[in-house]
Amino acid sequence: MSNPTIAIVGSGPIGSTYARVLLEQVPNARVVMFEAGPQLTDVPGESVRNIPDPAEKARAREMSQGPQAGAYRESLGIPAGTVTEGMFTARQGTHLLDFGGAGSAHALSFPAAAAATNVGGQGAHWTCATPSPAFSEKLPFIADDEWDGLIEDAKQLLHVHSAAFADSKVGEAIRSLLDEEFGAELPDGYGVGTLPVAGDPQPDGSVRWAGADVVLGPLIDKDNPLSKQFELRYLTLVRRVELDGQRVTGVTVQDLRTGEASFVAADIVVVAADAFRSPQLLWASGVRPQALGHYLTEHPVVISTVALDAEKMGRFATDEDLKVELARRALNSADPVAAVNRIPFSEPEHPFSVQVMYTETTPFPMEPGTPYSENRWGYVNMGYGLRKHPRFEDAVTFDENEPDYRGFPNMTIDYALTEREETEIAQATERLRRAGKALGVFVAEPRLMPNGSSLHYQGTLRMGATDDGTSVADPWSKVWGYENLVVGGNALIPTATAMNPTLMSVAIAVRGARKVAEELGS
Ligand code: FAD
Numbered sequence: 001m002s003n004p005t006i007a008i009v010g011s012g013p014i015g016s017t018y019a020r021v022l023l024e025q026v027p028n029a030r031v032v033m034f035e036a037g038p039q040l041t042d043v044p045g046e047s048v049r050n051i052p053d054p055a056e057k058a059r060a061r062e063m064s065q066g067p068q069a070g071a072y073r074e075s076l077g078i079p080a081g082t083v084t085e086g087m088f089t090a091r092q093g094t095h096l097l098d099f100g101g102a103g104s105a106h107a108l109s110f111p112a113a114a115a116a117t118n119v120g121g122q123g124a125h126w127t128c129a130t131p132s133p134a135f136s137e138k139l140p141f142i143a144d145d146e147w148d149g150l151i152e153d154a155k156q157l158l159h160v161h162s163a164a165f166a167d168s169k170v171g172e173a174i175r176s177l178l179d180e181e182f183g184a185e186l187p188d189g190y191g192v193g194t195l196p197v198a199g200d201p202q203p204d205g206s207v208r209w210a211g212a213d214v215v216l217g218p219l220i221d222k223d224n225p226l227s228k229q230f231e232l233r234y235l236t237l238v239r240r241v242e243l244d245g246q247r248v249t250g251v252t253v254q255d256l257r258t259g260e261a262s263f264v265a266a267d268i269v270v271v272a273a274d275a276f277r278s279p280q281l282l283w284a285s286g287v288r289p290q291a292l293g294h295y296l297t298e299h300p301v302v303i304s305t306v307a308l309d310a311e312k313m314g315r316f317a318t319d320e321d322l323k324v325e326l327a328r329r330a331l332n333s334a335d336p337v338a339a340v341n342r343i344p345f346s347e348p349e350h351p352f353s354v355q356v357m358y359t360e361t362t363p364f365p366m367e368p369g370t371p372y373s374e375n376r377w378g379y380v381n382m383g384y385g386l387r388k389h390p391r392f393e394d395a396v397t398f399d400e401n402e403p404d405y406r407g408f409p410n411m412t413i414d415y416a417l418t419e420r421e422e423t424e425i426a427q428a429t430e431r432l433r434r435a436g437k438a439l440g441v442f443v444a445e446p447r448l449m450p451n452g453s454s455l456h457y458q459g460t461l462r463m464g465a466t467d468d469g470t471s472v473a474d475p476w477s478k479v480w481g482y483e484n485l486v487v488g489g490n491a492l493i494p495t496a497t498a499m500n501p502t503l504m505s506v507a508i509a510v511r512g513a514r515k516v517a518e519e520l521g522s
Helices: 013-025 054-063 070-074 142-157 171-186 212-220 225-229 276-283 308-314 321-329 420-438 500-522
Strands: 005-009 030-034 195-200 207-209 230-233 236-244 247-255 262-264 268-271 301-309 335-341 355-361 379-383 395-403 409-414 440-448 486-489
Touching: 005 013, 005 247, 005 262, 013 030, 013 142, 013 212, 013 225, 013 335, 142 212, 142 486, 142 500, 171 308, 171 335, 171 355, 171 379, 207 335, 212 225, 212 230, 225 230, 236 276, 247 268, 247 379, 262 355, 268 276, 268 409, 268 500, 276 409, 301 308, 301 420, 355 420, 420 440
Parallel strands: 005 030, 005 268, 030 230, 268 486
Antiparallel strands: 195 207, 236 247, 247 262, 301 379, 301 440, 335 355, 355 379, 395 409
């Protein structure tokens, strides 16, 4: 096909993967990416964690908070009144789906469900943990050889480093203590280690965190010819994917600054607008496979904060090591994370993905004078991520008789943990207690976070090997029955996983984009 046009809905890491891979493989294509939210940084899609000025960082986060963006929302002329109510608040940079105002979603059983609305999507706010899926987390219908190659390509796109902060002696001491406690129970190759993260280590020991910017790469480099083929339209909401029978003809978009709607013709449409808004857009467009919105999974998360014990740490690190660490930290006070360790998922020994973030301060304020409010060795925030086993009844459904705050068919989320998850949650809590004792003293006891807290929403556009009604997309991410409609994101993951999902979703997107490129080429 000569000079095909590809429309991409959503500017997060997955939409960006499609843009990059497609333009590198089909350089005569034109890619138009639509993003409902604003651009936060001069470099499109950059992680807000790289913004050194705290006020600027706070502003960028607020700008991403869609209906809950306060002053920014008002500056766009959207009336006030849509405020966050109740006991749940969203993580900075994100907004709750069930925010309690007019047009809010209904998510009583999944109350912490949240999204980010900005260039770069959630990828401008993420923690950048990028472990690879293993054992039954992987897709059963992609052969290991191919899968390993896709994961390597995804790592390159996201600038993944497996040994960030590896030279931190404090980080190493934490690993040694955890290894003493758990090492003998873990299989070879799946023991305590550093957590791979997406970002580029800097000469001063800090990390420049990766966002959609690094995935877009040459597409946002004005000196690169590919940038001429790429257009990012932010504050532009895709209202509908337009169809002619089983073929997509383009998208109807609305400029949120002027309110004006227009049709943009496209040869291929890629919907990568997150695990709730992608199925919502498909449903609103009349694309309604049986599995759409169903089989919702996430990661139940058990977390705690521990003050590191001087005596325990002193067995593996010296006072001098701590001084070096603190001096390095002082160079980059804007970023509290100093070392990231993990215990990966393994089967059957350890069906959890454990993240151990070493920080100088607790993530919550502590009254001066309370025990451990000052702790020279610092703290770790530890989280056990667990599996949720897919069930049809865990779902987001849509109601065209009740418009949401954007005028889309409103969402209701139904979700429940079963005995299977409850058993693993109890096991994870017990292990978290052991980990805490091995490292120091709890300043926040282990607790299960409310449903939706993981921000890793999966399954609502799940992939499958055959079109048997239990999946939305084929193994190349194309919606069953539609020749030029492609979907992307964590929503495609059909398996029960414990690991952070973005690397896996980028790998799936690389495969999907290559298939589209191959078909455009022929
Ligand atoms: P998103 O990044 O959500 O982007 C979707 C975009 O689509 C949004 O910008 C949205 O505004 C836009 N959009 C929606 N509807 C429309 C429409 N109709 N028209 C136009 N645009 C639309 N994952 C990990 O793997 N590791 C981590 O450590 C990790 N930590 C996280 C920490 C935080 C605080 C957050 C918020 C997320 C974290 N995640 C993590 C999740 C990770 O960010 C997501 O997996 C990733 O961003 C998903 O990419 P995506 O492109 O599919 O969707």
